[in-house]
Amino acid sequence: MSIEIRGVAKRYGDFTALENIDLSIPTGQLTALLGPSGGGKSTLLRIIAGLETTDSGTVEIEGTEATHLPPQKRNVGFVFQHYAVFKHLTVARNVAFGLEIRKRPKAEIKERVAELLELVHLSQFAERLPAQLSGGQRQRMALARALAVEPTVLLLDEPFGALDAKVRKELRDWLRRLHDDVHVTTVFVTHDQEEALEVADKIVVINQGRIEQIGTPDELYDEPANEFVAGFLGPVTELDGRTVRPHDIDVHREAVPGAVVGSVARVLRVGFEVRLSVLPDGGAPASRAVQVTLTRAHARDLTAGTKVWLTPADRG
Protein backbone atom coordinates (compact mmCIF):
# COMPACT_ATOMS: atom_id res chain seq x y z
CA MET A 1 0.00 0.00 0.00
CA SER A 2 1.45 3.30 -1.07
CA ILE A 3 -0.35 5.81 1.12
CA GLU A 4 -1.71 4.82 4.53
CA ILE A 5 -3.94 7.30 6.28
CA ARG A 6 -5.03 6.47 9.81
CA GLY A 7 -7.38 8.48 12.00
CA VAL A 8 -6.75 11.78 10.26
CA ALA A 9 -8.95 14.67 11.42
CA LYS A 10 -8.95 18.39 10.73
CA ARG A 11 -10.97 21.22 12.20
CA TYR A 12 -11.05 24.90 11.30
CA GLY A 13 -12.60 26.55 14.34
CA ASP A 14 -16.13 25.19 14.52
CA PHE A 15 -15.99 23.63 11.08
CA THR A 16 -15.03 19.97 10.85
CA ALA A 17 -13.24 19.51 7.57
CA LEU A 18 -12.24 15.89 8.15
CA GLU A 19 -13.38 13.39 10.73
CA ASN A 20 -11.37 10.30 11.59
CA ILE A 21 -10.32 9.30 8.08
CA ASP A 22 -8.84 5.84 7.49
CA LEU A 23 -7.75 5.17 3.95
CA SER A 24 -5.29 3.02 2.03
CA ILE A 25 -4.30 4.17 -1.41
CA PRO A 26 -2.70 1.40 -3.50
CA THR A 27 0.60 1.80 -5.35
CA GLY A 28 0.58 2.53 -9.04
CA GLN A 29 -3.14 3.25 -9.30
CA LEU A 30 -5.15 6.29 -10.17
CA THR A 31 -7.42 7.08 -7.24
CA ALA A 32 -10.11 9.77 -7.28
CA LEU A 33 -11.29 11.61 -4.19
CA LEU A 34 -14.82 12.52 -5.22
CA GLY A 35 -17.30 14.67 -3.37
CA PRO A 36 -19.15 17.96 -3.22
CA SER A 37 -17.32 21.25 -2.63
CA GLY A 38 -16.39 21.82 0.99
CA GLY A 39 -16.58 18.09 1.71
CA GLY A 40 -12.97 17.85 2.83
CA LYS A 41 -11.40 16.08 -0.15
CA SER A 42 -8.96 18.89 -0.98
CA THR A 43 -8.00 19.17 2.69
CA LEU A 44 -7.18 15.46 2.73
CA LEU A 45 -5.04 15.83 -0.40
CA ARG A 46 -3.20 18.80 1.10
CA ILE A 47 -2.59 16.83 4.30
CA ILE A 48 -1.03 14.04 2.22
CA ALA A 49 1.17 16.65 0.52
CA GLY A 50 2.14 18.28 3.81
CA LEU A 51 0.69 21.63 2.76
CA GLU A 52 -1.77 21.30 5.63
CA THR A 53 -1.19 19.70 9.02
CA THR A 54 -3.47 17.09 10.51
CA ASP A 55 -4.95 17.58 13.99
CA SER A 56 -4.63 13.90 14.79
CA GLY A 57 -3.78 10.59 13.13
CA THR A 58 -0.91 9.59 10.89
CA VAL A 59 0.06 9.66 7.22
CA GLU A 60 2.48 7.12 5.79
CA ILE A 61 3.85 7.38 2.25
CA GLU A 62 5.50 4.27 0.78
CA GLY A 63 6.33 2.94 4.21
CA THR A 64 7.78 6.25 5.44
CA GLU A 65 6.11 7.91 8.39
CA ALA A 66 5.30 11.35 6.93
CA THR A 67 2.86 12.92 9.40
CA HIS A 68 5.30 15.59 10.52
CA LEU A 69 7.52 15.79 7.46
CA PRO A 70 7.56 19.20 5.71
CA PRO A 71 6.33 19.17 2.09
CA GLN A 72 9.91 19.41 0.75
CA LYS A 73 10.81 16.05 2.27
CA ARG A 74 7.77 14.04 1.16
CA ASN A 75 8.76 13.66 -2.47
CA VAL A 76 5.24 14.23 -3.72
CA GLY A 77 4.27 16.03 -6.90
CA PHE A 78 1.41 18.47 -6.44
CA VAL A 79 -0.68 19.99 -9.22
CA PHE A 80 -2.98 22.89 -8.36
CA GLN A 81 -6.33 23.83 -9.83
CA HIS A 82 -5.07 27.23 -10.92
CA TYR A 83 -1.76 25.84 -12.25
CA ALA A 84 0.48 27.73 -9.77
CA VAL A 85 2.94 28.49 -12.56
CA PHE A 86 6.17 30.37 -11.89
CA LYS A 87 5.25 33.38 -14.00
CA HIS A 88 8.75 34.78 -14.37
CA LEU A 89 10.31 31.53 -15.58
CA THR A 90 10.08 29.96 -19.04
CA VAL A 91 8.25 26.69 -19.53
CA ALA A 92 11.56 24.80 -19.54
CA ARG A 93 12.76 26.54 -16.36
CA ASN A 94 9.43 25.82 -14.68
CA VAL A 95 9.84 22.13 -15.40
CA ALA A 96 13.51 22.24 -14.38
CA PHE A 97 12.77 23.92 -11.02
CA GLY A 98 12.69 20.81 -8.85
CA LEU A 99 15.83 19.44 -10.50
CA GLU A 100 17.70 22.73 -10.09
CA ILE A 101 16.78 22.74 -6.40
CA ARG A 102 18.20 19.21 -6.19
CA LYS A 103 21.40 20.47 -7.83
CA ARG A 104 21.42 17.89 -10.59
CA PRO A 105 24.07 18.30 -13.31
CA LYS A 106 23.09 20.76 -16.05
CA ALA A 107 23.23 18.20 -18.85
CA GLU A 108 21.00 15.81 -16.95
CA ILE A 109 18.45 18.55 -16.23
CA LYS A 110 18.40 19.55 -19.89
CA GLU A 111 17.84 16.01 -21.03
CA ARG A 112 15.14 15.30 -18.45
CA VAL A 113 13.27 18.55 -19.23
CA ALA A 114 13.31 17.78 -22.96
CA GLU A 115 11.97 14.31 -22.22
CA LEU A 116 9.14 15.64 -20.03
CA LEU A 117 8.17 18.39 -22.44
CA GLU A 118 7.94 15.71 -25.10
CA LEU A 119 5.71 13.67 -22.80
CA VAL A 120 3.28 16.57 -22.26
CA HIS A 121 3.50 17.72 -25.90
CA LEU A 122 5.01 21.11 -25.09
CA SER A 123 8.42 20.76 -26.72
CA GLN A 124 7.90 23.67 -29.09
CA PHE A 125 6.89 25.95 -26.20
CA ALA A 126 10.01 25.37 -24.07
CA GLU A 127 11.24 28.96 -24.26
CA ARG A 128 7.85 30.64 -23.83
CA LEU A 129 6.56 32.20 -20.65
CA PRO A 130 3.53 30.60 -18.99
CA ALA A 131 1.45 33.70 -19.78
CA GLN A 132 1.75 32.77 -23.47
CA LEU A 133 0.17 29.35 -22.95
CA SER A 134 -3.50 28.34 -22.84
CA GLY A 135 -5.00 26.96 -19.64
CA GLY A 136 -4.71 23.37 -20.80
CA GLN A 137 -1.08 23.86 -21.78
CA ARG A 138 -0.27 25.48 -18.45
CA GLN A 139 -1.74 22.55 -16.60
CA ARG A 140 0.27 20.10 -18.70
CA MET A 141 3.37 22.15 -17.89
CA ALA A 142 2.49 21.99 -14.18
CA LEU A 143 2.13 18.23 -14.51
CA ALA A 144 5.54 17.91 -16.19
CA ARG A 145 7.03 20.09 -13.43
CA ALA A 146 5.57 17.81 -10.77
CA LEU A 147 6.73 14.66 -12.58
CA ALA A 148 10.27 16.02 -13.06
CA VAL A 149 11.32 15.19 -9.49
CA GLU A 150 10.14 11.59 -9.92
CA PRO A 151 7.66 11.81 -7.06
CA THR A 152 6.55 8.78 -5.09
CA VAL A 153 3.00 10.00 -5.44
CA LEU A 154 1.39 12.52 -7.73
CA LEU A 155 -1.38 14.61 -6.18
CA LEU A 156 -3.76 16.63 -8.33
CA ASP A 157 -6.18 19.10 -6.77
CA GLU A 158 -9.12 19.63 -9.15
CA PRO A 159 -6.59 19.68 -11.98
CA PHE A 160 -9.10 20.38 -14.73
CA GLY A 161 -11.53 22.49 -12.72
CA ALA A 162 -10.50 25.79 -14.28
CA LEU A 163 -10.67 24.57 -17.87
CA ASP A 164 -13.59 24.67 -20.27
CA ALA A 165 -15.61 21.52 -20.91
CA LYS A 166 -13.95 20.45 -24.15
CA VAL A 167 -10.33 20.87 -23.01
CA ARG A 168 -11.29 19.18 -19.77
CA LYS A 169 -12.43 16.09 -21.58
CA GLU A 170 -9.31 15.97 -23.72
CA LEU A 171 -7.00 16.35 -20.75
CA ARG A 172 -8.91 13.72 -18.84
CA ASP A 173 -8.31 11.15 -21.60
CA TRP A 174 -4.74 12.29 -21.85
CA LEU A 175 -4.17 11.92 -18.09
CA ARG A 176 -5.51 8.37 -18.22
CA ARG A 177 -3.15 7.48 -21.07
CA LEU A 178 -0.25 9.25 -19.36
CA HIS A 179 -0.88 7.28 -16.20
CA ASP A 180 -0.90 4.03 -18.17
CA ASP A 181 2.59 4.98 -19.40
CA VAL A 182 4.10 6.44 -16.23
CA HIS A 183 2.42 4.33 -13.53
CA VAL A 184 3.11 6.74 -10.71
CA THR A 185 0.67 6.42 -7.80
CA THR A 186 -1.79 9.21 -8.48
CA VAL A 187 -4.51 10.75 -6.33
CA PHE A 188 -6.76 13.39 -7.79
CA VAL A 189 -9.53 15.44 -6.30
CA THR A 190 -12.66 16.18 -8.28
CA HIS A 191 -16.28 17.12 -7.76
CA ASP A 192 -17.18 15.87 -11.24
CA GLN A 193 -18.49 12.32 -11.01
CA GLU A 194 -18.11 11.78 -14.74
CA GLU A 195 -14.43 12.66 -14.50
CA ALA A 196 -13.95 10.23 -11.61
CA LEU A 197 -15.88 7.43 -13.30
CA GLU A 198 -13.98 7.86 -16.53
CA VAL A 199 -10.41 8.21 -15.27
CA ALA A 200 -10.04 6.51 -11.90
CA ASP A 201 -9.17 2.91 -11.03
CA LYS A 202 -10.66 3.48 -7.62
CA ILE A 203 -12.98 6.16 -6.26
CA VAL A 204 -13.21 7.41 -2.68
CA VAL A 205 -16.43 9.31 -2.09
CA ILE A 206 -15.99 11.96 0.60
CA ASN A 207 -18.80 14.04 2.04
CA GLN A 208 -18.98 16.28 5.10
CA GLY A 209 -15.53 15.21 6.24
CA ARG A 210 -16.26 11.49 6.12
CA ILE A 211 -15.64 8.69 3.65
CA GLU A 212 -18.99 7.50 2.28
CA GLN A 213 -17.72 4.64 0.12
CA ILE A 214 -14.58 3.27 -1.51
CA GLY A 215 -14.68 1.15 -4.63
CA THR A 216 -14.14 0.79 -8.34
CA PRO A 217 -16.22 3.04 -10.59
CA ASP A 218 -18.57 0.15 -11.47
CA GLU A 219 -19.04 -0.88 -7.84
CA LEU A 220 -19.91 2.63 -6.82
CA TYR A 221 -22.25 3.21 -9.71
CA ASP A 222 -24.08 -0.12 -9.55
CA GLU A 223 -23.98 -0.80 -5.82
CA PRO A 224 -23.88 2.54 -4.05
CA ALA A 225 -23.60 2.11 -0.28
CA ASN A 226 -26.16 4.78 0.46
CA GLU A 227 -28.49 7.36 -1.02
CA PHE A 228 -25.82 10.02 -1.03
CA VAL A 229 -23.39 8.00 -3.13
CA ALA A 230 -26.18 6.88 -5.46
CA GLY A 231 -27.34 10.44 -5.99
CA PHE A 232 -23.85 11.89 -6.31
CA LEU A 233 -22.65 9.44 -8.95
CA GLY A 234 -25.61 9.81 -11.26
CA PRO A 235 -29.32 10.56 -11.51
CA VAL A 236 -31.69 8.38 -9.49
CA THR A 237 -35.43 7.92 -9.41
CA GLU A 238 -37.88 5.82 -7.42
CA LEU A 239 -39.76 2.92 -8.99
CA ASP A 240 -42.22 1.04 -6.82
CA GLY A 241 -40.40 2.09 -3.67
CA ARG A 242 -36.96 1.15 -4.96
CA THR A 243 -34.18 3.56 -5.91
CA VAL A 244 -33.02 2.92 -9.45
CA ARG A 245 -31.21 4.77 -12.20
CA PRO A 246 -33.50 6.29 -14.86
CA HIS A 247 -31.77 4.34 -17.64
CA ASP A 248 -32.23 1.06 -15.75
CA ILE A 249 -35.99 1.04 -16.38
CA ASP A 250 -37.62 -0.83 -19.26
CA VAL A 251 -40.63 0.80 -20.88
CA HIS A 252 -43.31 -1.54 -22.29
CA ARG A 253 -46.26 -0.59 -24.45
CA GLU A 254 -48.43 -3.56 -23.32
CA ALA A 255 -49.28 -5.12 -19.97
CA VAL A 256 -46.38 -6.90 -18.23
CA PRO A 257 -46.86 -8.79 -14.95
CA GLY A 258 -45.52 -6.94 -11.94
CA ALA A 259 -44.98 -3.71 -13.84
CA VAL A 260 -45.83 -0.23 -12.62
CA VAL A 261 -48.60 1.14 -14.79
CA GLY A 262 -48.64 4.82 -15.59
CA SER A 263 -48.95 7.44 -18.28
CA VAL A 264 -46.31 9.67 -19.75
CA ALA A 265 -46.61 13.17 -18.30
CA ARG A 266 -43.76 14.86 -20.13
CA VAL A 267 -41.23 14.08 -22.86
CA LEU A 268 -37.98 16.01 -23.00
CA ARG A 269 -35.33 15.41 -25.59
CA VAL A 270 -31.73 16.34 -24.70
CA GLY A 271 -29.44 15.61 -27.60
CA PHE A 272 -29.17 11.85 -28.01
CA GLU A 273 -31.38 10.92 -25.10
CA VAL A 274 -35.02 11.28 -24.24
CA ARG A 275 -36.18 11.86 -20.68
CA LEU A 276 -39.68 10.78 -19.71
CA SER A 277 -41.69 11.70 -16.69
CA VAL A 278 -44.12 8.85 -16.02
CA LEU A 279 -46.96 9.38 -13.55
CA PRO A 280 -48.01 6.06 -11.96
CA ASP A 281 -51.75 5.36 -12.03
CA GLY A 282 -53.74 5.70 -8.83
CA GLY A 283 -53.57 9.45 -8.38
CA ALA A 284 -49.92 9.84 -7.37
CA PRO A 285 -48.81 13.49 -6.99
CA ALA A 286 -46.59 14.94 -9.72
CA SER A 287 -43.60 14.88 -7.37
CA ARG A 288 -43.79 11.08 -7.37
CA ALA A 289 -43.36 10.84 -11.13
CA VAL A 290 -40.84 8.21 -12.26
CA GLN A 291 -37.97 9.57 -14.34
CA VAL A 292 -36.97 7.34 -17.26
CA THR A 293 -34.13 7.88 -19.72
CA LEU A 294 -34.30 6.27 -23.16
CA THR A 295 -32.36 6.49 -26.37
CA ARG A 296 -34.16 8.27 -29.17
CA ALA A 297 -34.91 5.03 -30.99
CA HIS A 298 -36.68 3.53 -27.99
CA ALA A 299 -38.69 6.64 -27.32
CA ARG A 300 -40.27 6.76 -30.75
CA ASP A 301 -44.06 7.34 -30.70
CA LEU A 302 -44.09 8.06 -26.97
CA THR A 303 -45.95 11.28 -26.32
CA ALA A 304 -47.57 12.87 -23.31
CA GLY A 305 -50.58 10.75 -22.29
CA THR A 306 -49.25 7.42 -23.66
CA LYS A 307 -49.95 4.53 -21.33
CA VAL A 308 -46.79 2.58 -20.34
CA TRP A 309 -45.73 -0.32 -18.12
CA LEU A 310 -42.43 0.11 -16.29
CA THR A 311 -40.15 -2.66 -15.00
CA PRO A 312 -36.63 -2.52 -13.59
CA ALA A 313 -34.17 -3.56 -16.28
CA ASP A 314 -32.18 -6.74 -15.78
CA ARG A 315 -28.57 -5.98 -15.27
CA GLY A 316 -26.74 -8.79 -17.02
Place this chain on the structure above:
Amino acid sequence: MADQNRTRTQRGPVTLVLRFVVIAYVFVLVIWPVSVVVQRTFAPLNGQEGGFGAFVARLSDPAVVYAFSLTGTITFWAVLINTVFGVGVSLLLVRYRFPGRRVLSVLVDLPMSVSPVVVGLALVLAYSTGSGWFGESLASIGINVIFSTPGLIMATAFISLPFVIREVVPVLEEIGTESEQAALSLGASGWQTFWRITLPSIRSAVLYGVVLSIARALGEFGAVKIVSQGAAFNGETATLLIQNRYGNFDESTAYAAAFVLVVAAVLAIVVVNLIRKPEGST
Protein backbone atom coordinates in the same frame (compact mmCIF):
# COMPACT_ATOMS: atom_id res chain seq x y z
CA MET B 1 -12.76 44.74 -21.56
CA ALA B 2 -12.48 47.24 -18.76
CA ASP B 3 -10.08 49.30 -20.83
CA GLN B 4 -12.69 49.90 -23.48
CA ASN B 5 -14.98 51.48 -20.94
CA ARG B 6 -12.34 53.62 -19.29
CA THR B 7 -12.23 56.37 -21.90
CA ARG B 8 -15.21 58.15 -23.36
CA THR B 9 -15.47 58.52 -27.06
CA GLN B 10 -17.80 61.53 -27.04
CA ARG B 11 -16.25 64.95 -26.55
CA GLY B 12 -18.88 67.40 -25.41
CA PRO B 13 -18.55 70.80 -23.77
CA VAL B 14 -18.33 69.13 -20.33
CA THR B 15 -15.15 67.34 -21.41
CA LEU B 16 -13.63 70.64 -22.55
CA VAL B 17 -14.52 72.44 -19.32
CA LEU B 18 -13.17 69.57 -17.21
CA ARG B 19 -9.99 69.54 -19.18
CA PHE B 20 -9.51 73.28 -18.75
CA VAL B 21 -10.17 73.13 -14.99
CA VAL B 22 -7.71 70.27 -14.47
CA ILE B 23 -4.97 71.91 -16.50
CA ALA B 24 -5.49 75.25 -14.74
CA TYR B 25 -5.41 73.51 -11.35
CA VAL B 26 -2.18 71.66 -12.08
CA PHE B 27 -0.66 74.80 -13.56
CA VAL B 28 -1.43 77.05 -10.62
CA LEU B 29 -0.37 74.49 -8.00
CA VAL B 30 2.57 72.73 -9.61
CA ILE B 31 3.83 73.87 -12.98
CA TRP B 32 4.03 77.58 -12.38
CA PRO B 33 5.74 77.52 -8.92
CA VAL B 34 8.24 74.89 -10.02
CA SER B 35 9.01 76.72 -13.23
CA VAL B 36 9.76 79.86 -11.20
CA VAL B 37 12.34 77.89 -9.19
CA VAL B 38 13.90 76.62 -12.41
CA GLN B 39 13.91 80.11 -13.86
CA ARG B 40 15.45 81.66 -10.74
CA THR B 41 18.14 78.98 -10.69
CA PHE B 42 19.59 80.20 -13.94
CA ALA B 43 18.64 83.88 -13.83
CA PRO B 44 20.92 86.67 -12.53
CA LEU B 45 19.76 87.58 -9.05
CA ASN B 46 20.67 90.39 -6.63
CA GLY B 47 23.64 91.35 -8.70
CA GLN B 48 24.98 87.78 -8.87
CA GLU B 49 25.52 86.32 -12.29
CA GLY B 50 23.25 83.70 -13.79
CA GLY B 51 23.69 80.84 -16.24
CA PHE B 52 24.87 77.28 -16.03
CA GLY B 53 28.45 78.09 -14.95
CA ALA B 54 27.28 80.02 -11.91
CA PHE B 55 24.85 77.20 -11.10
CA VAL B 56 27.65 74.62 -11.08
CA ALA B 57 29.85 76.96 -9.04
CA ARG B 58 27.16 77.34 -6.37
CA LEU B 59 26.73 73.57 -6.15
CA SER B 60 30.51 73.14 -5.78
CA ASP B 61 30.50 75.12 -2.55
CA PRO B 62 31.90 72.65 0.06
CA ALA B 63 28.91 73.23 2.36
CA VAL B 64 26.53 72.37 -0.47
CA VAL B 65 28.56 69.27 -1.36
CA TYR B 66 28.48 68.25 2.32
CA ALA B 67 24.70 68.78 2.47
CA PHE B 68 24.02 66.66 -0.60
CA SER B 69 26.37 63.89 0.44
CA LEU B 70 24.72 63.82 3.88
CA THR B 71 21.29 63.65 2.25
CA GLY B 72 22.62 60.87 0.01
CA THR B 73 23.95 58.88 2.96
CA ILE B 74 20.74 59.30 4.93
CA THR B 75 18.61 58.34 1.94
CA PHE B 76 20.73 55.27 1.17
CA TRP B 77 20.50 53.84 4.66
CA ALA B 78 16.89 54.81 5.30
CA VAL B 79 15.77 53.26 2.01
CA LEU B 80 17.90 50.15 2.50
CA ILE B 81 16.44 49.62 5.98
CA ASN B 82 12.92 50.23 4.73
CA THR B 83 13.32 47.85 1.80
CA VAL B 84 14.47 44.95 3.97
CA PHE B 85 11.95 45.63 6.74
CA GLY B 86 9.24 46.62 4.25
CA VAL B 87 9.40 43.27 2.45
CA GLY B 88 9.53 41.45 5.79
CA VAL B 89 6.59 43.35 7.26
CA SER B 90 4.60 42.87 4.04
CA LEU B 91 5.13 39.11 4.16
CA LEU B 92 4.12 39.12 7.81
CA LEU B 93 0.96 41.15 7.12
CA VAL B 94 -0.16 39.09 4.13
CA ARG B 95 1.02 35.55 4.84
CA TYR B 96 0.41 35.22 8.57
CA ARG B 97 -2.54 35.66 10.88
CA PHE B 98 -1.58 36.73 14.37
CA PRO B 99 -3.05 38.81 17.17
CA GLY B 100 -2.32 42.48 16.58
CA ARG B 101 -2.04 42.10 12.83
CA ARG B 102 -4.61 44.80 12.13
CA VAL B 103 -3.00 47.12 14.64
CA LEU B 104 0.33 46.63 12.86
CA SER B 105 -1.34 47.33 9.53
CA VAL B 106 -2.69 50.63 10.86
CA LEU B 107 0.62 51.57 12.52
CA VAL B 108 2.42 51.11 9.22
CA ASP B 109 0.26 53.87 7.78
CA LEU B 110 0.89 56.19 10.70
CA PRO B 111 3.89 57.98 9.13
CA MET B 112 1.59 58.96 6.25
CA SER B 113 -0.76 60.85 8.52
CA VAL B 114 1.46 62.11 11.35
CA SER B 115 3.26 65.36 10.75
CA PRO B 116 7.02 64.82 10.28
CA VAL B 117 7.67 67.47 12.92
CA VAL B 118 5.89 65.28 15.46
CA VAL B 119 8.03 62.34 14.35
CA GLY B 120 11.15 64.40 14.96
CA LEU B 121 9.94 65.46 18.41
CA ALA B 122 9.08 61.88 19.31
CA LEU B 123 12.56 60.69 18.36
CA VAL B 124 14.18 63.48 20.38
CA LEU B 125 12.04 62.56 23.41
CA ALA B 126 12.94 58.89 23.11
CA TYR B 127 16.62 59.08 22.23
CA SER B 128 18.13 62.40 23.32
CA THR B 129 20.82 62.12 25.96
CA GLY B 130 19.17 64.63 28.27
CA SER B 131 15.59 63.47 28.69
CA GLY B 132 15.35 60.45 26.41
CA TRP B 133 14.46 56.95 27.57
CA PHE B 134 17.18 55.14 25.65
CA GLY B 135 19.51 58.09 25.00
CA GLU B 136 21.59 57.76 28.20
CA SER B 137 22.23 54.06 27.81
CA LEU B 138 23.03 54.35 24.09
CA ALA B 139 25.34 57.30 24.73
CA SER B 140 27.16 55.29 27.39
CA ILE B 141 28.15 52.75 24.73
CA GLY B 142 29.21 55.53 22.39
CA ILE B 143 26.16 55.88 20.17
CA ASN B 144 24.65 59.34 19.91
CA VAL B 145 21.38 59.26 18.08
CA ILE B 146 20.03 62.77 18.27
CA PHE B 147 22.01 65.54 16.56
CA SER B 148 23.94 62.97 14.56
CA THR B 149 23.57 60.90 11.42
CA PRO B 150 21.89 57.83 13.04
CA GLY B 151 19.07 60.08 14.27
CA LEU B 152 18.66 61.59 10.80
CA ILE B 153 18.51 58.11 9.29
CA MET B 154 15.94 57.00 11.85
CA ALA B 155 13.76 60.04 11.25
CA THR B 156 13.93 59.57 7.49
CA ALA B 157 13.30 55.82 7.74
CA PHE B 158 10.27 56.52 9.91
CA ILE B 159 8.62 58.92 7.49
CA SER B 160 9.35 56.78 4.40
CA LEU B 161 8.30 53.51 6.08
CA PRO B 162 4.92 52.95 4.35
CA PHE B 163 6.01 53.24 0.72
CA VAL B 164 7.55 49.82 0.14
CA ILE B 165 4.95 48.08 2.29
CA ARG B 166 1.97 49.73 0.60
CA GLU B 167 3.28 48.73 -2.82
CA VAL B 168 4.24 45.16 -1.92
CA VAL B 169 1.20 44.13 0.17
CA PRO B 170 -1.40 44.24 -2.65
CA VAL B 171 0.92 42.36 -5.01
CA LEU B 172 1.56 39.67 -2.42
CA GLU B 173 -2.17 39.35 -1.89
CA GLU B 174 -2.75 39.06 -5.60
CA ILE B 175 -0.11 36.42 -6.35
CA GLY B 176 -1.40 34.18 -3.56
CA THR B 177 0.47 31.29 -2.02
CA GLU B 178 -0.01 28.57 -4.61
CA SER B 179 3.22 29.05 -6.51
CA GLU B 180 5.10 29.20 -3.20
CA GLN B 181 3.45 25.95 -2.15
CA ALA B 182 4.31 24.44 -5.53
CA ALA B 183 7.95 25.39 -4.95
CA LEU B 184 7.86 23.81 -1.48
CA SER B 185 6.39 20.59 -2.83
CA LEU B 186 9.15 20.52 -5.46
CA GLY B 187 11.69 20.44 -2.67
CA ALA B 188 12.63 24.11 -2.25
CA SER B 189 13.35 25.35 1.27
CA GLY B 190 11.57 28.42 2.61
CA TRP B 191 14.59 30.57 1.84
CA GLN B 192 14.93 29.17 -1.71
CA THR B 193 11.24 29.74 -2.27
CA PHE B 194 11.58 33.35 -1.18
CA TRP B 195 14.55 34.10 -3.44
CA ARG B 196 13.45 32.11 -6.46
CA ILE B 197 9.68 32.55 -6.45
CA THR B 198 8.36 35.24 -4.09
CA LEU B 199 10.96 37.94 -4.67
CA PRO B 200 10.86 37.81 -8.50
CA SER B 201 7.07 38.07 -8.33
CA ILE B 202 7.14 41.23 -6.20
CA ARG B 203 10.27 42.70 -7.77
CA SER B 204 8.65 45.58 -9.63
CA ALA B 205 6.48 46.47 -6.62
CA VAL B 206 9.62 46.60 -4.45
CA LEU B 207 11.41 48.76 -7.03
CA TYR B 208 8.42 51.07 -7.23
CA GLY B 209 8.32 51.38 -3.45
CA VAL B 210 12.06 52.00 -3.32
CA VAL B 211 11.86 54.82 -5.88
CA LEU B 212 8.99 56.46 -3.99
CA SER B 213 10.93 56.08 -0.73
CA ILE B 214 14.01 57.68 -2.29
CA ALA B 215 11.94 60.61 -3.53
CA ARG B 216 10.37 61.04 -0.10
CA ALA B 217 13.65 60.65 1.79
CA LEU B 218 15.48 63.19 -0.40
CA GLY B 219 12.84 65.80 0.24
CA GLU B 220 12.26 65.19 3.97
CA PHE B 221 12.41 68.39 6.01
CA GLY B 222 10.22 68.49 9.11
CA ALA B 223 11.50 65.46 11.04
CA VAL B 224 15.11 66.17 10.03
CA LYS B 225 14.77 69.78 11.12
CA ILE B 226 14.02 68.74 14.71
CA VAL B 227 16.56 65.93 14.97
CA SER B 228 19.48 67.70 13.27
CA GLN B 229 21.63 70.54 14.57
CA GLY B 230 21.16 71.93 11.11
CA ALA B 231 24.37 73.94 10.88
CA ALA B 232 26.68 73.90 7.89
CA PHE B 233 29.00 70.86 8.00
CA ASN B 234 27.07 69.74 11.04
CA GLY B 235 23.93 67.88 10.11
CA GLU B 236 22.81 70.26 7.40
CA THR B 237 20.97 68.22 4.79
CA ALA B 238 20.00 69.50 1.34
CA THR B 239 16.55 70.64 2.45
CA LEU B 240 17.92 72.32 5.58
CA LEU B 241 20.56 74.01 3.44
CA ILE B 242 17.84 75.40 1.18
CA GLN B 243 16.03 76.88 4.16
CA ASN B 244 19.20 78.24 5.79
CA ARG B 245 20.50 79.85 2.61
CA TYR B 246 17.09 81.23 1.70
CA GLY B 247 16.84 82.93 5.08
CA ASN B 248 20.44 84.17 4.95
CA PHE B 249 20.33 86.21 1.76
CA ASP B 250 21.93 83.52 -0.36
CA GLU B 251 18.83 82.80 -2.38
CA SER B 252 20.68 81.78 -5.52
CA THR B 253 22.33 78.81 -3.77
CA ALA B 254 18.95 77.88 -2.28
CA TYR B 255 17.46 77.87 -5.78
CA ALA B 256 20.32 75.80 -7.18
CA ALA B 257 19.91 73.16 -4.46
CA ALA B 258 16.13 73.21 -4.93
CA PHE B 259 16.61 72.67 -8.63
CA VAL B 260 18.68 69.54 -7.97
CA LEU B 261 15.89 68.18 -5.76
CA VAL B 262 13.32 68.94 -8.46
CA VAL B 263 15.42 67.06 -11.02
CA ALA B 264 15.73 64.10 -8.64
CA ALA B 265 11.96 64.07 -8.15
CA VAL B 266 11.31 64.21 -11.89
CA LEU B 267 13.78 61.36 -12.43
CA ALA B 268 11.96 59.33 -9.78
CA ILE B 269 8.65 59.88 -11.59
CA VAL B 270 10.19 58.84 -14.90
CA VAL B 271 11.64 55.67 -13.36
CA VAL B 272 8.33 54.86 -11.70
CA ASN B 273 6.57 55.17 -15.05
CA LEU B 274 9.13 52.99 -16.76
CA ILE B 275 8.57 50.31 -14.11
CA ARG B 276 4.81 50.55 -14.37
CA LYS B 277 4.63 50.39 -18.16
CA PRO B 278 5.76 46.81 -18.85
CA GLU B 279 3.50 45.57 -16.07
CA GLY B 280 0.43 47.19 -17.56
CA SER B 281 1.07 45.74 -21.00
CA THR B 282 1.03 42.09 -19.93
